[in-house]
Amino acid sequence: MENSQVAAVFDQIADILEIQGENPFRIRSYRNAARSVGDLSERIADYVAAGKDPEDLPGIGESLAGKIGEILSTGTCRTLEDLRKKLPPHLPDLLKVKGLGPRKVKALWDKLNITSLAELKSAAAAGRIRDLEGMGEKTEQNILKGLATLEAEAGRTGIRQATEHAASIRRHLEGIKAIRRLEPAGSFRRRRETVGDLDFLVIASDRAKAADGILRYESIEDVLARGEEKVSARLASGVQVDFRFVEDEEFGAAWMYFTGSKAHNIVLRKRAQKDGLKLNEYGLFRGEERIAGRSEEEVFKALGLPWIPPELREDRGEVDAAERGQLPQLIEREDIRGDLHAHTNATDGANTLEEMVAAAQARGYEYLAITDHSKAVTVARGLNEAALRKQADRVRAYGEKLKGFWLLAGVEVDILKDGKLDLQEKVLAELDWVCASVHSAMELPEDRMTQRLVAAIRSGVVHCIGHPFGRLIGKRDAIRFDPEKVFAACKESGVCLEINSYPDRLDLPDVHCKRACEVGLTMVVSTDSHKIADLDLVEYGIGVARRGWLEKKDVLNTLSASALRKRLKRK
Protein backbone atom coordinates (compact mmCIF):
# COMPACT_ATOMS: atom_id res chain seq x y z
CA MET A 1 0.00 0.00 0.00
CA GLU A 2 1.60 3.24 -1.20
CA ASN A 3 1.05 6.65 0.38
CA SER A 4 -0.52 7.87 -2.83
CA GLN A 5 -3.16 5.15 -2.57
CA VAL A 6 -4.07 6.17 0.97
CA ALA A 7 -4.18 9.80 -0.15
CA ALA A 8 -6.41 8.84 -3.09
CA VAL A 9 -8.98 7.32 -0.74
CA PHE A 10 -9.18 10.57 1.22
CA ASP A 11 -9.43 12.62 -1.96
CA GLN A 12 -12.23 10.42 -3.25
CA ILE A 13 -14.12 10.89 0.00
CA ALA A 14 -13.64 14.65 -0.31
CA ASP A 15 -14.89 14.63 -3.92
CA ILE A 16 -18.09 12.84 -2.99
CA LEU A 17 -18.71 15.01 0.06
CA GLU A 18 -18.31 18.08 -2.13
CA ILE A 19 -20.91 16.90 -4.61
CA GLN A 20 -23.20 16.19 -1.69
CA GLY A 21 -22.73 19.73 -0.45
CA GLU A 22 -21.28 18.63 2.87
CA ASN A 23 -19.63 20.89 5.44
CA PRO A 24 -16.69 22.50 3.57
CA PHE A 25 -14.45 22.28 6.61
CA ARG A 26 -14.95 18.59 6.94
CA ILE A 27 -14.07 18.27 3.27
CA ARG A 28 -10.93 20.33 3.81
CA SER A 29 -9.90 17.96 6.56
CA TYR A 30 -9.92 15.08 4.11
CA ARG A 31 -7.97 17.13 1.57
CA ASN A 32 -5.41 18.10 4.18
CA ALA A 33 -5.08 14.51 5.29
CA ALA A 34 -4.53 13.40 1.69
CA ARG A 35 -1.72 15.92 1.32
CA SER A 36 -0.24 15.09 4.70
CA VAL A 37 0.03 11.40 3.84
CA GLY A 38 1.09 12.10 0.25
CA ASP A 39 3.97 14.33 1.38
CA LEU A 40 5.30 11.84 3.88
CA SER A 41 8.68 10.51 2.74
CA GLU A 42 8.37 7.43 4.86
CA ARG A 43 5.73 4.96 3.83
CA ILE A 44 2.69 5.36 6.01
CA ALA A 45 2.39 1.57 6.24
CA ASP A 46 5.89 1.34 7.72
CA TYR A 47 5.25 4.34 9.89
CA VAL A 48 2.25 2.66 11.48
CA ALA A 49 3.96 -0.74 11.60
CA ALA A 50 6.83 0.86 13.53
CA GLY A 51 4.33 1.77 16.21
CA LYS A 52 4.29 5.48 15.45
CA ASP A 53 1.05 7.37 15.87
CA PRO A 54 -0.58 8.85 12.74
CA GLU A 55 -2.20 11.45 14.99
CA ASP A 56 1.22 13.09 15.23
CA LEU A 57 0.97 13.96 11.53
CA PRO A 58 -0.44 17.39 10.68
CA GLY A 59 -4.16 17.37 9.98
CA ILE A 60 -4.66 13.82 11.23
CA GLY A 61 -6.86 13.40 14.29
CA GLU A 62 -8.48 10.46 15.95
CA SER A 63 -11.02 9.77 13.22
CA LEU A 64 -8.61 9.97 10.28
CA ALA A 65 -5.96 7.97 12.11
CA GLY A 66 -8.54 5.20 12.45
CA LYS A 67 -9.31 5.42 8.75
CA ILE A 68 -5.62 5.19 7.88
CA GLY A 69 -5.43 1.95 9.81
CA GLU A 70 -8.51 0.69 8.03
CA ILE A 71 -7.18 1.62 4.59
CA LEU A 72 -3.84 -0.04 5.29
CA SER A 73 -5.44 -3.31 6.25
CA THR A 74 -8.35 -3.42 3.77
CA GLY A 75 -7.32 -1.10 0.92
CA THR A 76 -10.34 1.10 1.43
CA CYS A 77 -12.51 2.34 4.24
CA ARG A 78 -16.11 2.09 5.27
CA THR A 79 -16.77 5.80 4.90
CA LEU A 80 -15.74 5.75 1.24
CA GLU A 81 -17.64 2.58 0.45
CA ASP A 82 -20.82 3.92 2.04
CA LEU A 83 -20.47 7.23 0.21
CA ARG A 84 -19.92 5.47 -3.09
CA LYS A 85 -23.29 3.78 -2.81
CA LYS A 86 -24.96 7.16 -2.88
CA LEU A 87 -23.59 8.29 -6.23
CA PRO A 88 -23.06 6.85 -9.71
CA PRO A 89 -19.50 5.47 -9.69
CA HIS A 90 -18.04 7.78 -12.34
CA LEU A 91 -19.77 10.98 -11.31
CA PRO A 92 -16.74 12.40 -9.44
CA ASP A 93 -14.76 12.21 -12.73
CA LEU A 94 -16.76 15.25 -13.84
CA LEU A 95 -14.91 17.37 -11.28
CA LYS A 96 -11.79 17.03 -13.39
CA VAL A 97 -13.35 19.15 -16.12
CA LYS A 98 -12.15 22.75 -15.75
CA GLY A 99 -15.08 24.99 -14.92
CA LEU A 100 -17.12 22.23 -13.34
CA GLY A 101 -17.28 22.24 -9.58
CA PRO A 102 -19.38 20.22 -7.19
CA ARG A 103 -22.54 22.31 -7.53
CA LYS A 104 -22.69 22.09 -11.30
CA VAL A 105 -21.87 18.39 -11.25
CA LYS A 106 -24.74 17.84 -8.83
CA ALA A 107 -27.09 19.87 -11.05
CA LEU A 108 -26.05 17.93 -14.15
CA TRP A 109 -26.78 14.71 -12.36
CA ASP A 110 -30.07 15.79 -10.77
CA LYS A 111 -31.55 17.52 -13.79
CA LEU A 112 -30.07 15.70 -16.78
CA ASN A 113 -29.09 12.40 -15.20
CA ILE A 114 -25.50 12.82 -16.44
CA THR A 115 -23.26 10.33 -14.63
CA SER A 116 -20.05 10.07 -16.68
CA LEU A 117 -17.68 12.07 -18.86
CA ALA A 118 -19.07 10.37 -21.98
CA GLU A 119 -22.63 11.37 -21.10
CA LEU A 120 -21.46 14.89 -20.33
CA LYS A 121 -19.87 15.15 -23.74
CA SER A 122 -22.92 14.03 -25.66
CA ALA A 123 -25.25 16.26 -23.61
CA ALA A 124 -23.04 19.29 -24.24
CA ALA A 125 -22.69 18.47 -27.93
CA ALA A 126 -26.47 18.10 -28.23
CA GLY A 127 -27.03 21.51 -26.62
CA ARG A 128 -28.97 20.13 -23.68
CA ILE A 129 -26.94 21.84 -20.95
CA ARG A 130 -27.76 25.46 -21.86
CA ASP A 131 -31.33 25.04 -20.62
CA LEU A 132 -30.33 24.34 -17.04
CA GLU A 133 -30.79 27.10 -14.51
CA GLY A 134 -27.56 28.96 -13.90
CA MET A 135 -25.96 27.57 -17.05
CA GLY A 136 -26.03 28.94 -20.56
CA GLU A 137 -24.51 28.57 -23.95
CA LYS A 138 -21.11 29.75 -22.70
CA THR A 139 -21.10 27.18 -19.93
CA GLU A 140 -21.83 24.51 -22.49
CA GLN A 141 -18.98 25.63 -24.74
CA ASN A 142 -16.60 25.76 -21.78
CA ILE A 143 -17.52 22.24 -20.80
CA LEU A 144 -16.70 21.04 -24.31
CA LYS A 145 -13.37 22.89 -24.19
CA GLY A 146 -12.67 21.50 -20.74
CA LEU A 147 -13.35 17.98 -21.96
CA ALA A 148 -11.04 18.47 -24.94
CA THR A 149 -8.28 19.75 -22.68
CA LEU A 150 -8.73 16.84 -20.32
CA GLU A 151 -8.39 14.38 -23.19
CA ALA A 152 -5.40 16.16 -24.69
CA GLU A 153 -3.19 17.02 -21.76
CA ALA A 154 -3.65 13.98 -19.55
CA GLY A 155 -2.23 15.72 -16.53
CA ARG A 156 0.56 18.14 -15.89
CA THR A 157 3.38 19.60 -17.95
CA GLY A 158 6.94 18.44 -17.32
CA ILE A 159 9.43 20.89 -15.87
CA ARG A 160 11.54 20.86 -19.00
CA GLN A 161 8.70 21.84 -21.32
CA ALA A 162 7.54 24.42 -18.79
CA THR A 163 11.03 25.90 -18.67
CA GLU A 164 11.16 26.15 -22.44
CA HIS A 165 7.74 27.82 -22.58
CA ALA A 166 8.72 30.25 -19.84
CA ALA A 167 11.89 31.27 -21.68
CA SER A 168 10.01 31.77 -24.91
CA ILE A 169 7.30 33.85 -23.20
CA ARG A 170 9.93 35.98 -21.51
CA ARG A 171 11.56 36.70 -24.87
CA HIS A 172 8.20 37.76 -26.28
CA LEU A 173 7.31 39.96 -23.33
CA GLU A 174 10.69 41.67 -23.26
CA GLY A 175 9.67 43.32 -26.52
CA ILE A 176 6.59 44.96 -25.00
CA LYS A 177 7.25 48.52 -23.86
CA ALA A 178 4.26 48.69 -21.51
CA ILE A 179 5.74 45.87 -19.38
CA ARG A 180 8.26 47.00 -16.78
CA ARG A 181 8.85 43.78 -14.91
CA LEU A 182 8.03 40.12 -15.42
CA GLU A 183 8.59 37.32 -12.92
CA PRO A 184 7.53 33.68 -12.94
CA ALA A 185 5.50 32.40 -9.98
CA GLY A 186 3.49 29.29 -9.17
CA SER A 187 4.78 25.73 -8.97
CA PHE A 188 7.21 26.56 -11.77
CA ARG A 189 9.03 28.98 -9.46
CA ARG A 190 8.95 26.36 -6.69
CA ARG A 191 10.60 24.04 -9.22
CA ARG A 192 8.14 21.23 -8.88
CA GLU A 193 8.79 18.31 -11.19
CA THR A 194 5.60 19.02 -13.13
CA VAL A 195 3.45 22.13 -13.31
CA GLY A 196 -0.30 22.50 -13.82
CA ASP A 197 0.02 25.88 -15.50
CA LEU A 198 2.49 28.74 -15.81
CA ASP A 199 2.00 31.89 -13.73
CA PHE A 200 3.65 35.23 -14.35
CA LEU A 201 3.53 38.48 -12.42
CA VAL A 202 3.60 41.60 -14.53
CA ILE A 203 4.22 45.22 -13.59
CA ALA A 204 2.88 47.31 -16.45
CA SER A 205 2.92 51.04 -17.10
CA ASP A 206 -0.30 50.50 -19.05
CA ARG A 207 -2.26 47.32 -18.36
CA ALA A 208 -4.43 47.49 -21.48
CA LYS A 209 -1.42 47.85 -23.77
CA ALA A 210 0.44 45.16 -21.87
CA ALA A 211 -2.52 42.78 -22.23
CA ASP A 212 -2.72 43.50 -25.97
CA GLY A 213 0.97 42.75 -26.27
CA ILE A 214 0.76 39.56 -24.25
CA LEU A 215 -2.13 38.26 -26.33
CA ARG A 216 -0.11 38.73 -29.50
CA TYR A 217 2.16 35.89 -28.36
CA GLU A 218 2.16 33.56 -31.33
CA SER A 219 1.66 30.28 -29.45
CA ILE A 220 -1.64 31.34 -27.86
CA GLU A 221 -4.51 29.28 -29.11
CA ASP A 222 -7.32 30.41 -26.86
CA VAL A 223 -7.92 33.39 -24.57
CA LEU A 224 -9.52 32.11 -21.37
CA ALA A 225 -9.93 35.34 -19.41
CA ARG A 226 -9.12 39.00 -19.75
CA GLY A 227 -9.76 41.36 -16.86
CA GLU A 228 -8.21 44.31 -15.05
CA GLU A 229 -6.16 42.00 -12.84
CA LYS A 230 -5.28 39.09 -15.07
CA VAL A 231 -4.96 37.70 -18.54
CA SER A 232 -5.21 33.99 -19.02
CA ALA A 233 -4.60 31.96 -22.16
CA ARG A 234 -4.03 28.46 -23.38
CA LEU A 235 -1.09 27.72 -25.65
CA ALA A 236 -1.26 25.43 -28.65
CA SER A 237 0.64 22.86 -26.58
CA GLY A 238 -2.27 22.80 -24.12
CA VAL A 239 -0.40 24.61 -21.34
CA GLN A 240 -2.37 27.32 -19.58
CA VAL A 241 -0.55 30.58 -18.85
CA ASP A 242 -1.80 33.20 -16.39
CA PHE A 243 -0.50 36.76 -16.25
CA ARG A 244 -1.34 38.81 -13.15
CA PHE A 245 -0.96 42.58 -13.15
CA VAL A 246 0.38 44.07 -9.94
CA GLU A 247 1.73 47.40 -8.71
CA ASP A 248 5.19 48.06 -7.27
CA GLU A 249 4.04 48.48 -3.68
CA GLU A 250 2.21 45.13 -3.68
CA PHE A 251 4.69 43.16 -5.79
CA GLY A 252 6.30 41.16 -2.98
CA ALA A 253 2.99 40.15 -1.41
CA ALA A 254 1.61 39.17 -4.82
CA TRP A 255 4.73 37.21 -5.67
CA MET A 256 4.39 35.24 -2.44
CA TYR A 257 0.70 34.73 -2.98
CA PHE A 258 1.02 33.49 -6.56
CA THR A 259 4.12 31.42 -5.87
CA GLY A 260 2.30 29.40 -3.22
CA SER A 261 2.03 26.70 -2.40
CA LYS A 262 -1.52 27.17 -1.32
CA ALA A 263 -0.82 25.24 1.87
CA HIS A 264 2.23 27.39 2.62
CA ASN A 265 0.17 30.55 2.07
CA ILE A 266 -2.46 29.35 4.49
CA VAL A 267 0.16 28.79 7.18
CA LEU A 268 1.47 32.33 6.64
CA ARG A 269 -2.02 33.85 6.69
CA LYS A 270 -2.95 32.11 9.89
CA ARG A 271 0.28 33.35 11.38
CA ALA A 272 -0.56 36.92 10.29
CA GLN A 273 -4.02 36.57 11.73
CA LYS A 274 -2.63 35.54 15.08
CA ASP A 275 -0.70 38.82 15.18
CA GLY A 276 -3.88 40.75 14.34
CA LEU A 277 -2.72 41.23 10.74
CA LYS A 278 -4.19 40.32 7.39
CA LEU A 279 -2.12 38.90 4.54
CA ASN A 280 -3.40 38.84 0.99
CA GLU A 281 -1.97 39.37 -2.49
CA TYR A 282 -1.90 43.15 -1.97
CA GLY A 283 0.18 43.21 1.14
CA LEU A 284 0.34 42.66 4.86
CA PHE A 285 -2.22 44.89 6.58
CA ARG A 286 -2.88 46.15 10.08
CA GLY A 287 -6.45 47.38 9.75
CA GLU A 288 -6.49 49.50 6.61
CA GLU A 289 -2.80 50.21 6.72
CA ARG A 290 -0.41 48.27 4.52
CA ILE A 291 2.67 47.58 6.62
CA ALA A 292 4.55 45.53 4.00
CA GLY A 293 4.20 44.41 0.39
CA ARG A 294 6.86 45.84 -1.89
CA SER A 295 9.23 42.90 -1.67
CA GLU A 296 9.04 39.35 -0.36
CA GLU A 297 11.81 40.07 2.12
CA GLU A 298 9.78 42.97 3.53
CA VAL A 299 6.65 40.84 3.99
CA PHE A 300 8.51 37.94 5.59
CA LYS A 301 10.34 40.35 7.86
CA ALA A 302 7.11 41.99 8.98
CA LEU A 303 5.86 38.50 9.81
CA GLY A 304 8.96 37.99 11.93
CA LEU A 305 10.55 35.54 9.50
CA PRO A 306 13.57 35.36 7.24
CA TRP A 307 12.95 35.03 3.50
CA ILE A 308 12.04 31.44 2.64
CA PRO A 309 13.31 30.07 -0.70
CA PRO A 310 10.41 29.19 -3.05
CA GLU A 311 11.50 25.54 -3.32
CA LEU A 312 10.75 25.09 0.39
CA ARG A 313 7.29 26.64 0.35
CA GLU A 314 5.29 23.43 0.57
CA ASP A 315 4.15 23.46 4.19
CA ARG A 316 6.68 20.79 5.05
CA GLY A 317 7.97 22.49 8.16
CA GLU A 318 9.64 25.47 6.47
CA VAL A 319 7.80 28.14 8.45
CA ASP A 320 8.74 26.54 11.76
CA ALA A 321 12.33 26.13 10.60
CA ALA A 322 12.40 29.77 9.51
CA GLU A 323 11.06 30.84 12.87
CA ARG A 324 13.80 28.91 14.69
CA GLY A 325 16.45 30.28 12.33
CA GLN A 326 17.10 26.78 11.05
CA LEU A 327 16.37 27.08 7.35
CA PRO A 328 18.90 25.11 5.29
CA GLN A 329 21.48 27.00 3.28
CA LEU A 330 20.30 25.42 0.03
CA ILE A 331 22.72 24.05 -2.53
CA GLU A 332 23.25 26.15 -5.67
CA ARG A 333 24.04 25.25 -9.26
CA GLU A 334 27.50 26.84 -8.82
CA ASP A 335 28.36 24.42 -5.99
CA ILE A 336 28.55 21.50 -8.43
CA ARG A 337 32.16 20.73 -9.33
CA GLY A 338 31.73 17.73 -11.61
CA ASP A 339 29.36 15.14 -13.05
CA LEU A 340 29.42 11.50 -11.97
CA HIS A 341 27.06 9.88 -14.46
CA ALA A 342 27.76 10.21 -18.18
CA HIS A 343 27.57 7.88 -21.17
CA THR A 344 29.62 7.87 -24.36
CA ASN A 345 29.21 6.30 -27.75
CA ALA A 346 30.90 3.19 -26.34
CA THR A 347 27.33 2.25 -25.35
CA ASP A 348 24.20 4.33 -25.90
CA GLY A 349 25.67 7.84 -25.69
CA ALA A 350 25.84 10.06 -28.76
CA ASN A 351 29.25 11.64 -28.19
CA THR A 352 32.83 10.41 -27.89
CA LEU A 353 34.80 10.35 -24.68
CA GLU A 354 36.84 13.33 -25.88
CA GLU A 355 33.70 15.35 -26.72
CA MET A 356 32.14 14.65 -23.33
CA VAL A 357 35.31 15.73 -21.53
CA ALA A 358 35.55 18.94 -23.54
CA ALA A 359 31.92 19.72 -22.75
CA ALA A 360 32.47 19.11 -19.02
CA GLN A 361 35.54 21.34 -19.05
CA ALA A 362 33.61 24.04 -20.92
CA ARG A 363 31.18 24.04 -18.00
CA GLY A 364 33.98 24.68 -15.55
CA TYR A 365 33.94 21.18 -14.06
CA GLU A 366 36.94 19.63 -12.33
CA TYR A 367 35.96 16.04 -13.00
CA LEU A 368 33.73 13.72 -14.99
CA ALA A 369 32.93 10.04 -14.46
CA ILE A 370 32.44 7.91 -17.55
CA THR A 371 29.71 5.44 -16.65
CA ASP A 372 28.67 3.39 -19.63
CA HIS A 373 26.21 0.53 -19.32
CA SER A 374 27.04 -3.05 -18.38
CA LYS A 375 26.25 -6.08 -20.53
CA ALA A 376 22.75 -6.79 -19.23
CA VAL A 377 21.52 -3.69 -21.03
CA THR A 378 21.78 -5.31 -24.43
CA VAL A 379 19.76 -2.62 -26.20
CA ALA A 380 22.47 -0.15 -25.21
CA ARG A 381 25.25 -2.56 -26.29
CA GLY A 382 26.39 -2.74 -22.65
CA LEU A 383 30.01 -3.59 -21.90
CA ASN A 384 31.26 -6.94 -20.61
CA GLU A 385 34.26 -7.29 -18.27
CA ALA A 386 36.84 -7.28 -21.04
CA ALA A 387 35.30 -4.34 -22.89
CA LEU A 388 34.99 -2.37 -19.67
CA ARG A 389 38.63 -2.97 -18.73
CA LYS A 390 39.67 -1.84 -22.16
CA GLN A 391 37.55 1.28 -21.85
CA ALA A 392 38.90 2.02 -18.38
CA ASP A 393 42.46 1.85 -19.74
CA ARG A 394 41.55 4.24 -22.49
CA VAL A 395 39.80 6.60 -20.06
CA ARG A 396 42.81 6.63 -17.73
CA ALA A 397 45.27 7.11 -20.60
CA TYR A 398 43.27 10.05 -21.89
CA GLY A 399 42.79 11.37 -18.38
CA GLU A 400 46.52 11.56 -17.81
CA LYS A 401 46.84 14.02 -20.64
CA LEU A 402 44.32 16.38 -19.08
CA LYS A 403 45.66 19.12 -16.85
CA GLY A 404 43.68 20.02 -13.76
CA PHE A 405 40.88 17.63 -14.62
CA TRP A 406 40.09 14.20 -13.20
CA LEU A 407 38.52 11.74 -15.58
CA LEU A 408 37.05 8.90 -13.53
CA ALA A 409 36.94 5.42 -15.02
CA GLY A 410 33.51 4.21 -14.02
CA VAL A 411 30.45 2.22 -14.96
CA GLU A 412 26.70 2.14 -14.55
CA VAL A 413 26.39 -1.51 -13.64
CA ASP A 414 23.03 -3.24 -13.64
CA ILE A 415 21.62 -4.66 -10.45
CA LEU A 416 20.30 -8.04 -11.58
CA LYS A 417 17.01 -9.49 -10.45
CA ASP A 418 18.63 -11.43 -7.59
CA GLY A 419 20.64 -8.47 -6.31
CA LYS A 420 23.93 -9.58 -7.86
CA LEU A 421 25.81 -7.11 -10.00
CA ASP A 422 26.06 -7.58 -13.75
CA LEU A 423 29.89 -7.57 -13.74
CA GLN A 424 32.47 -9.41 -11.63
CA GLU A 425 33.18 -7.58 -8.39
CA LYS A 426 36.94 -7.76 -8.83
CA VAL A 427 36.61 -5.82 -12.10
CA LEU A 428 34.30 -3.28 -10.49
CA ALA A 429 36.74 -2.86 -7.62
CA GLU A 430 39.38 -1.62 -10.08
CA LEU A 431 37.23 1.34 -11.10
CA ASP A 432 37.17 4.87 -9.69
CA TRP A 433 33.40 5.13 -9.61
CA VAL A 434 30.65 2.50 -9.65
CA CYS A 435 27.04 3.54 -10.03
CA ALA A 436 24.58 0.63 -9.73
CA SER A 437 21.09 0.84 -11.20
CA VAL A 438 17.96 -1.23 -11.73
CA HIS A 439 16.88 -1.41 -15.38
CA SER A 440 14.96 -4.68 -15.47
CA ALA A 441 12.48 -6.79 -13.49
CA MET A 442 10.90 -3.61 -12.19
CA GLU A 443 7.74 -5.37 -11.13
CA LEU A 444 9.32 -7.41 -8.34
CA PRO A 445 7.31 -7.54 -5.14
CA GLU A 446 8.39 -5.09 -2.50
CA ASP A 447 10.31 -7.37 -0.15
CA ARG A 448 12.31 -8.92 -2.97
CA MET A 449 13.08 -5.52 -4.46
CA THR A 450 14.25 -4.30 -1.07
CA GLN A 451 16.53 -7.35 -0.71
CA ARG A 452 17.81 -6.82 -4.25
CA LEU A 453 18.83 -3.22 -3.58
CA VAL A 454 20.26 -3.97 -0.16
CA ALA A 455 22.39 -6.78 -1.62
CA ALA A 456 23.85 -4.41 -4.22
CA ILE A 457 24.48 -1.76 -1.58
CA ARG A 458 26.30 -4.26 0.63
CA SER A 459 28.48 -5.60 -2.23
CA GLY A 460 31.29 -3.33 -1.08
CA VAL A 461 32.13 -2.20 -4.61
CA VAL A 462 29.28 0.23 -5.27
CA HIS A 463 29.58 3.98 -4.63
CA CYS A 464 26.14 5.10 -5.63
CA ILE A 465 22.67 3.84 -6.51
CA GLY A 466 21.51 5.37 -9.79
CA HIS A 467 17.93 6.65 -10.25
CA PRO A 468 16.83 4.67 -7.17
CA PHE A 469 13.10 4.58 -7.86
CA GLY A 470 13.33 3.86 -11.59
CA ARG A 471 10.25 5.90 -12.33
CA LEU A 472 9.57 7.79 -15.55
CA ILE A 473 7.33 10.71 -14.71
CA GLY A 474 3.90 10.26 -16.23
CA LYS A 475 5.00 7.04 -17.97
CA ARG A 476 6.18 4.44 -15.52
CA ASP A 477 5.58 4.01 -11.82
CA ALA A 478 8.37 3.81 -9.30
CA ILE A 479 9.67 0.39 -8.33
CA ARG A 480 8.46 -0.70 -4.91
CA PHE A 481 10.87 -1.11 -2.01
CA ASP A 482 11.13 -0.11 1.61
CA PRO A 483 13.01 3.19 1.58
CA GLU A 484 13.85 3.06 5.28
CA LYS A 485 15.63 -0.29 4.92
CA VAL A 486 17.43 0.78 1.77
CA PHE A 487 18.48 4.09 3.29
CA ALA A 488 19.71 2.30 6.41
CA ALA A 489 21.81 -0.05 4.26
CA CYS A 490 23.28 2.93 2.40
CA LYS A 491 24.16 4.59 5.68
CA GLU A 492 25.83 1.44 6.95
CA SER A 493 27.85 0.85 3.77
CA GLY A 494 28.61 4.47 2.96
CA VAL A 495 26.77 4.32 -0.35
CA CYS A 496 25.37 7.49 -1.94
CA LEU A 497 22.02 7.97 -3.62
CA GLU A 498 21.78 9.63 -6.98
CA ILE A 499 19.53 12.52 -7.80
CA ASN A 500 19.21 11.84 -11.49
CA SER A 501 18.65 15.19 -13.22
CA TYR A 502 17.01 13.80 -16.30
CA PRO A 503 13.65 15.63 -16.46
CA ASP A 504 11.72 12.41 -17.01
CA ARG A 505 13.29 10.90 -13.91
CA LEU A 506 14.16 13.47 -11.22
CA ASP A 507 14.90 10.50 -9.07
CA LEU A 508 15.45 10.54 -5.99
CA PRO A 509 12.17 12.48 -5.66
CA ASP A 510 12.15 15.50 -3.33
CA VAL A 511 10.43 14.04 -0.26
CA HIS A 512 12.76 11.02 -0.26
CA CYS A 513 15.68 13.35 -0.72
CA LYS A 514 14.68 15.18 2.45
CA ARG A 515 14.29 11.93 4.33
CA ALA A 516 17.63 10.53 3.09
CA CYS A 517 19.27 13.73 4.27
CA GLU A 518 17.68 13.37 7.70
CA VAL A 519 19.07 9.83 7.86
CA GLY A 520 22.50 11.27 7.13
CA LEU A 521 23.07 10.03 3.59
CA THR A 522 25.06 11.82 0.94
CA MET A 523 23.47 12.46 -2.43
CA VAL A 524 25.02 12.87 -5.87
CA VAL A 525 23.43 15.26 -8.36
CA SER A 526 24.13 13.66 -11.73
CA THR A 527 22.82 14.15 -15.23
CA ASP A 528 22.95 10.66 -16.75
CA SER A 529 24.09 12.51 -19.88
CA HIS A 530 23.75 10.70 -23.17
CA LYS A 531 24.97 13.69 -25.18
CA ILE A 532 26.92 16.83 -24.40
CA ALA A 533 23.87 19.10 -24.14
CA ASP A 534 22.50 16.84 -21.38
CA LEU A 535 25.19 18.09 -19.01
CA ASP A 536 23.08 21.22 -18.56
CA LEU A 537 20.19 19.16 -17.16
CA VAL A 538 21.97 19.40 -13.80
CA GLU A 539 19.82 22.49 -13.26
CA TYR A 540 16.77 20.26 -12.80
CA GLY A 541 18.59 17.99 -10.38
CA ILE A 542 19.56 21.02 -8.35
CA GLY A 543 15.89 21.97 -8.24
CA VAL A 544 15.05 18.59 -6.72
CA ALA A 545 17.94 18.83 -4.25
CA ARG A 546 16.74 22.24 -3.10
CA ARG A 547 13.17 21.00 -2.76
CA GLY A 548 14.65 18.20 -0.68
CA TRP A 549 16.25 20.73 1.71
CA LEU A 550 19.82 19.76 0.69
CA GLU A 551 22.83 21.87 1.47
CA LYS A 552 26.18 21.85 -0.28
CA LYS A 553 27.59 19.49 2.34
CA ASP A 554 24.92 16.87 1.58
CA VAL A 555 26.01 16.46 -2.03
CA LEU A 556 29.16 14.53 -2.96
CA ASN A 557 29.94 16.26 -6.23
CA THR A 558 30.26 19.63 -4.57
CA LEU A 559 33.67 18.40 -3.41
CA SER A 560 36.78 19.52 -5.24
CA ALA A 561 38.54 16.90 -7.34
CA SER A 562 41.21 16.37 -4.68
CA ALA A 563 38.69 16.06 -1.84
CA LEU A 564 36.63 13.64 -3.89
CA ARG A 565 39.72 11.57 -4.68
CA LYS A 566 40.46 11.19 -0.97
CA ARG A 567 36.85 10.36 -0.19
CA LEU A 568 36.65 7.64 -2.84
CA LYS A 569 39.97 5.96 -2.08
CA ARG A 570 39.51 2.18 -2.18
CA LYS A 571 40.47 0.38 0.99
Place this chain on the structure above:
DNA sequence: GCCGTTTTCGGCCCGACTGTTTTCAGTCG
Protein backbone atom coordinates in the same frame (compact mmCIF):
# COMPACT_ATOMS: atom_id res chain seq x y z
C1' DG B 1 -12.93 16.52 10.80
C1' DC B 2 -9.11 19.18 13.08
C1' DC B 3 -7.42 22.15 16.57
C1' DG B 4 -6.16 25.27 20.86
C1' DT B 5 0.18 30.87 23.98
C1' DT B 6 -7.67 33.82 24.69
C1' DT B 7 -10.90 28.36 23.24
C1' DT B 8 -12.32 21.15 24.42
C1' DC B 9 -16.54 24.55 21.43
C1' DG B 10 -16.67 27.26 17.72
C1' DG B 11 -14.04 28.60 14.78
C1' DC B 12 -11.72 27.10 10.25
C1' DC B 13 -7.57 32.00 4.33
C1' DC B 14 -8.83 35.27 0.82
C1' DG B 15 -10.00 37.56 -3.41
C1' DA B 16 -10.83 37.72 -8.77
C1' DC B 17 -13.29 36.33 -12.78
C1' DT B 18 -17.13 34.26 -15.44
C1' DG B 19 -21.60 33.64 -16.63
C1' DT B 20 -25.70 34.28 -15.41
C1' DT B 21 -28.07 37.25 -13.19
C1' DT B 22 -29.94 42.26 -11.87
C1' DT B 23 -27.07 41.26 -6.83
C1' DC B 24 -24.77 36.78 -6.94
C1' DA B 25 -23.29 31.78 -7.02
C1' DG B 26 -19.86 28.91 -8.57
C1' DT B 27 -15.22 28.06 -9.60
C1' DC B 28 -10.40 28.72 -9.35
C1' DG B 29 -5.95 29.35 -7.43
